[in-house]
Amino acid sequence: MTLVVKRTLLGASAAASALVIGLAGTAGAATIGFNKTSGSGKAEISGTYEYHVSGEIPETKEKLYAGSFKGATAKDKVAGDGYEAVLALSYQDFRNGAWYPVKNYVAVVNGSKSWTFKNKKEVKAWACDRKVGTTKLLNCRAAF
Template sequence: MEFKQNIRVSGKRIALGAAALSSAVVLGFAGTASATTFGFSATSTSNKSQISGTYEYHYSGTADSNNPKGGGSNLYDGKFTSSTAKDLVAGDGVEAVLALQYDEYKDGIWARKSNVVAVANGTKTWTFSNKANVTAYACDRALNTTKLLNCKAAW
């Protein structure tokens, strides 16, 4: 009888330990990088170009707080999924562009990046890391040029 009772107690301890470990794992995952995801859509101010897709980001850490050039700010990782730039007026010499603006932390320094062409007349999916203040824009661009025109923020 003593032997069975010890087995029962050990079984209860194992079950309790397993439940505690499962809870810790679930809480650990939930407590770290909780992602924010949303769909987006915007049309350029000329109504010639449209962008759409899904944007997801999550907190990934903090820039070196001892760095006087922007340290201590939050870093974000994420992705754009099925992000599309669609030309709404065919044959007018203008293409649709999904352009980005963001802050990037690289080699200990924050740098502002603007007019970064992510998609031109097509669809792409990509990931990013160590960014902040990301904004997507619907823009027009004359064919064979680099200047973005009539841009409108999606958020």
């Protein structure tokens, strides 16, 4: 009976080790919780950002990233003042064999949502104010 228990424990230990090694093989994934207010303090963004290496460009060996935003929220902290809260993004987007810069991409306005992405790099989330009815982002501060 002692031999059976030892073998079972050894087998369970080996399986657990294989699982840990398997997970380590996908290392490079990172999760960042964020919370930031705009420069004026009127807007607050929060949520979770996750990214991982999803491939590489064969010619340059440069890494491509994929990931997600979960519970990404833009909250208006001063209701009725004529401004709204914006979670904006900036990143590099790989399309048609080249990198294209994207700035001031409005992802969430006065609300919350989740989404995934791929073939991006240098992703940053920004807490911004925006006057209602306009598109110009104001008082932006990077969350990470």
